[in-house]
Amino acid sequence: MAGAAIALARPGSRSYLPRMSLRPVCCSPLSRTLVAAGGLASFALGAQESHPEVSFRAPLIALVHARLVDSSSPAAREDQTLLIRDGKIAALGPFGKVSVPQDARTVDLTGKTVIPGLVMVHEHLFYAVSAGAGSFHTNEMDYSFPRLYLACGLTSIRTGGSIEPYADMEIKRRIDAGEMPGPKMHLTAPYIEGSPTPFAQLHAVGGPEDAVKLVNYWADQGFTSFKLYVHLRRDVAAAAIAAAHQRGLQVTGHIGVMTYREAAELGIDNLEHGFFASTDFVRGKKENELPVPAVAQASLDELKVDSPEANELIQLLVSRHVALTSTLTVIEGFVAGRPILAARVLESMSEPAREKYLTFWARANEHNASMVPRFRKLMALEKKFFDAGGLLVAGTDPTGWGNAVAGHGSLREVELLAEAGLTPAQAIQVATTNGAKLLGIDREVGSLEAGKAADLVVLAGNPLQSIGDIRKVETVFKDGVGYDSGRLLDSVRGCVGIN
Numbered sequence: 001m002a003g004a005a006i007a008l009a010r011p012g013s014r015s016y017l018p019r020m021s022l023r024p025v026c027c028s029p030l031s032r033t034l035v036a037a038g039g040l041a042s043f044a045l046g047a048q049e050s051h052p053e054v055s056f057r058a059p060l061i062a063l064v065h066a067r068l069v070d071s072s073s074p075a076a077r078e079d080q081t082l083l084i085r086d087g088k089i090a091a092l093g094p095f096g097k098v099s100v101p102q103d104a105r106t107v108d109l110t111g112k113t114v115i116p117g118l119v120m121v122h123e124h125l126f127y128a129v130s131a132g133a134g135s136f137h138t139n140e141m142d143y144s145f146p147r148l149y150l151a152c153g154l155t156s157i158r159t160g161g162s163i164e165p166y167a168d169m170e171i172k173r174r175i176d177a178g179e180m181p182g183p184k185m186h187l188t189a190p191y192i193e194g195s196p197t198p199f200a201q202l203h204a205v206g207g208p209e210d211a212v213k214l215v216n217y218w219a220d221q222g223f224t225s226f227k228l229y230v231h232l233r234r235d236v237a238a239a240a241i242a243a244a245h246q247r248g249l250q251v252t253g254h255i256g257v258m259t260y261r262e263a264a265e266l267g268i269d270n271l272e273h274g275f276f277a278s279t280d281f282v283r284g285k286k287e288n289e290l291p292v293p294a295v296a297q298a299s300l301d302e303l304k305v306d307s308p309e310a311n312e313l314i315q316l317l318v319s320r321h322v323a324l325t326s327t328l329t330v331i332e333g334f335v336a337g338r339p340i341l342a343a344r345v346l347e348s349m350s351e352p353a354r355e356k357y358l359t360f361w362a363r364a365n366e367h368n369a370s371m372v373p374r375f376r377k378l379m380a381l382e383k384k385f386f387d388a389g390g391l392l393v394a395g396t397d398p399t400g401w402g403n404a405v406a407g408h409g410s411l412r413e414v415e416l417l418a419e420a421g422l423t424p425a426q427a428i429q430v431a432t433t434n435g436a437k438l439l440g441i442d443r444e445v446g447s448l449e450a451g452k453a454a455d456l457v458v459l460a461g462n463p464l465q466s467i468g469d470i471r472k473v474e475t476v477f478k479d480g481v482g483y484d485s486g487r488l489l490d491s492v493r494g495c496v497g498i499n
């Protein structure tokens, strides 16, 4: 959502810097060499288990006395046994009813909750390192973001637009080969953007033929999804959507020149940022014209949640099976009066990234009071879409001004869905099952059922009682391999903003 963000960016003061003792690991060339050497050593040994972050790895693991929470059961299942065999959920049921083989590694989870690994769909491997006054630049977070995602329980992600496509491909390859920790990745190609684009790192496509060429090129490289961006014209979008669908691939969009209605009628599969990017309610909007941001925002301010216009658009999206991605977590950073990021999130950042975030947070508090009711309305519209039967999915969009860091921001998104009025169980469903449905992987992941991949998150608490417990991630299992969340977080201190 860089476009909206740029309008709000201002240079700022440093007065909000907290006193913290930080032990950055990324800034030291020596530590980076050591990290690289460790990676090579583990690769040479041909064993993923030499990752120091792996805490459980056995052919047979029995999680006992666990509370299970997922969308396949209406209430939490207490005192359960969950058996992991060869990376899959082999069996689950009440303690005593599932026989635990003698050779199983048994883990007592009394008082803890197991939820499915999160499946979130507006993720990025890049992070904005400069912004405002005509400059917007991102760095690829090839080291820290995969680790942060996994540390915070995301076991499958769809990237939501690429800046360095070859780096994204290589990161996916390394993760899949077990050479580095990270989530399973579903890649979206470089943005399909119109002209003029304000971002030098994006390519503005020439016309419909160019769009078709790009879709086919990136599809050949293994990208499985495409993202239309703000300045794209309707005819170019139509060509891109048709070309992607011909390959059986999906298209999402953070659009603006096009309305949500136009995109839905062209057959788009998914729209990003809830209703934040909708220009449908701008009176007198001309086709292929981008309204000024202030006008588009004012149109949302005037919109009533229970108006016929809102109802009609939601009905259209639901009937056309257009999924909607909630990214409240990145939008929150532009709203006055919202809490500052937790210390452990700030610790993940490099010093310049942290200063930039703190400055931006202070500025938002001073200047963005008008965002408070708008944020509430965006929440209400997302809940309305969900209640109407729409496929609401969740994303982090870890761009912004540092307010949504990969992983940490993802967990914040689940909390914000609950703040929007979803029950904690529904919020978890949106960030697990619904994401899996959108990606067409719901037979393998997204809920706790025998036969599915053992992609699980162990929480030290009960998120149904307090959604904030979603942050208490202890262990994350991906295909049955357990990663220590704390060790993963420790390994990226000071990295966000650098790599």
Ligand SMILES: [Zn+2]
Residues within 6 Å of the ligand: 001, 122, 124, 160, 161, 397, 399
């Ligand atoms: Zn994005």
